Amino acid sequence: ILKVLLQDGPGFSARKALDEMNLKVTNELVRQVMFKFVVSVDSVNRERYPRLAYKFFVWAGQQDGYRHNTSMYNLVMKVFAECGEVKAMWRLLEEMTEIGLPVSARTFHILICTCGQAGLRRRLVERFIKSSSFNYRPFRSSFNAILHTLLTIKQYSLIEWVHQKMVTEGHTPDVLTYNVVMRAKYLLGKLDQFHRLLDEMGKNGLTPDLHTYNLLLHVLGKGDKPLAALNLLNYMSDVGCVPSVLHFTNLIDGLSRAGNLEACRYFFDEMVKKGCEPDAVCYTVMITGYVAAAEFEEAQKLFDDMLVRGKLPNVYTYNSMIRGLCIVVCRLRNAG
Template sequence: MSRGARPPLVRALRPLSARLWPPRRRLCGGHGGNGGEGGGSGRKYEGEVIVEGEEEVGFDASRVPQEVLLGLPSSGRPEADDDDGEKFSSGPEHGSGRRFFEELSLEADRIFKILLQDGPGFNTRKALDEMRPRLSNALVREVLLKIVVSIDSVNRARYPKLAYKFFLWAEQQEGYRHNTSMYNLVMKVFAECGELKAMWRLLEEMTDKGLPVSARTFHLLVCTSGKGGLRRRLVERFIKSSNFNYRPFRNSFNAILHILLTIEQYSLIEWVHEKMIAEGHSPDVLTYNVVMRAKYMLGKLDHFHKLLDEMGRNGLAPDLHTYNLLLHVLGKGDKPLAALNLLNYMSDVGCVPNVLHFTNLIDGLSRAGNLEACKYFFDEMVKKGCEPDVVCYTVMITGYVSAGEIDEAHKFFDEMLLRGQLPNVYTYNSMICGLCIVGKVDEACSLLKEMDLHGCTPNFSVYSNLVSRLRNAGKDSEANNVINYMTMS
């Protein structure tokens, strides 16, 4: 078949799907793998630390989280109002635009100071009336954002009342009406302060007023509805709601599925998918990507396999994110030959693999312990003209550190710097852990300082590992310095 020719999708995908889990074969000899587990081990990501139960899982604490590598695109948002505008203040930096934002911020500061005076003997509403601010969505958003970013353990009982008092006052001003994003921002204040009942009252108010309920609204509510049963009822309500602003209905389901993926609610994704099919809505590529990701994380590889076949039968072509997921699964299952077949197939159908595809494959192989295959695909990537980026180098470095091959990890670290790629927090965390392994604690301390100079914050695992190694080496003074450095960071 000539390069770029596209075979019939169903015929091409079926043998590809069948090759996902062939008998175990090695592209290269050497390191043993851990087999093709599907991520159903109960691991979860907290920041950059992978947690299993209450224990950190070896050097996975320094790995780039899989969700960073396999992140799916947003579900699309037909309504621009889906954004709460949390970055609203980062507007133009010059000319009239800059002056506008400066004036907006000053006016919001004055309102915020009035709100902070609220209490016995002070009439907040009267003070706001006398100030007579020029109300707009931009100003109300700026005030609410100032409240959101100022919430702490001391004021979390007080700030929801201030936010809602201002919210009610603003709504009563002539010529001004709240939109969905204003409601979302007040919900965010309530969410940060644990005011769950107040969030639901706002949702009822939005529904009564006929305002569109956005994916952001759903995200805020589902993240604070901790119990599975409550989350399911919430999902069902949004599916049925005529106000949920994603139409046609398939987009509503996709928005919900995507949000559930971001908070790792894999079982709930299965339930929503079943509901979607039962109601007669056809999945698209995004639907399949999210559900396959959930099946993989739940360890249901047979379901994963069936969904891939079904996707082909329905005439849907894999996209960038489908291939990323497939390559990662093949890598983590230690199937380098099947991965090579997939890379060739991608080129045949006109989807030339890029650095992200190779990085996902290398990350999977690294987690399986097959470092020789990692090196093979890294070299192949460079031969094909793909320039490795900081994430790709970090995946390689972490793989070698996890295997105890610190010298090899250091070579990639040095090469990365020579190529002008600046290390990120995961790169530094991994290198510091590796240096601690071989007892080079002084070098690890130097790297910790360098990390700080580059604006990277180490995770707790790095600090505790470094402190432990220093103490074991009898360097209590240096260990105390690291502890003081950590508490001051």
């Protein structure tokens, strides 16, 4: 199909050629064609591809027994995004609204990633908040769907603005809301506001979930507060929220960044004692910490233990080990 579309031009009608192929148009067929456009966009074809993709999209939508849904619109919108066709993306959004198709969190994600200016992003957020056709499931509200998307693309300041707008308009935050906003505050370095939100969450009768504890453990670790972290781990167990390897890993990562390798080792061993098997990511965090502290022998021991336990090293593990070996070689040269 893509080969046919690429021949489109004077003397050749891609639309007529598609008709003659007698294709059975389905969502899967449209998905495959759009995916091929997305993965093959380059500097040479980025001006032509949007037109060809949309030509196929329109042709497919006119075939008997087939109608585009929101996911299909998202796909052609993704082609436009890859080619920098921002105005065309907004026209597609208008078209979806006109024909009564719901827009989704994925639609918002694709559009927000192309909005370079803060003012344009805010306009888009306001539009989606007010949209009656915004299908924000599985999230509880449109605000949560938007906040979650903004977190994935690291728009932390915009998260603050959306949260403030949410509160101003009288909407009640839930645990997910607090988790997202607290993470944004932490990443912006606003720890005082982070702790105020945590207190507010408790006052509103909301119980922290696994994601809340995960964030708290990392914050305590990076703040070099191993005793407070230990108390929190014990509290989690007492309330039936058993710490997982992810919780220990985030704590160890924070402590490693704080330079407290003794505490890292303690919690690593505690994790194993509690029957929580460290995974490749956890080993890598430990190895990276020892390499950063120029303790390559300890890093090597962990790497060997990782292999014995059948954990497959990833690219980050190897990068850390190579960095450690380079440090050792430099030391030997300097000593010689």
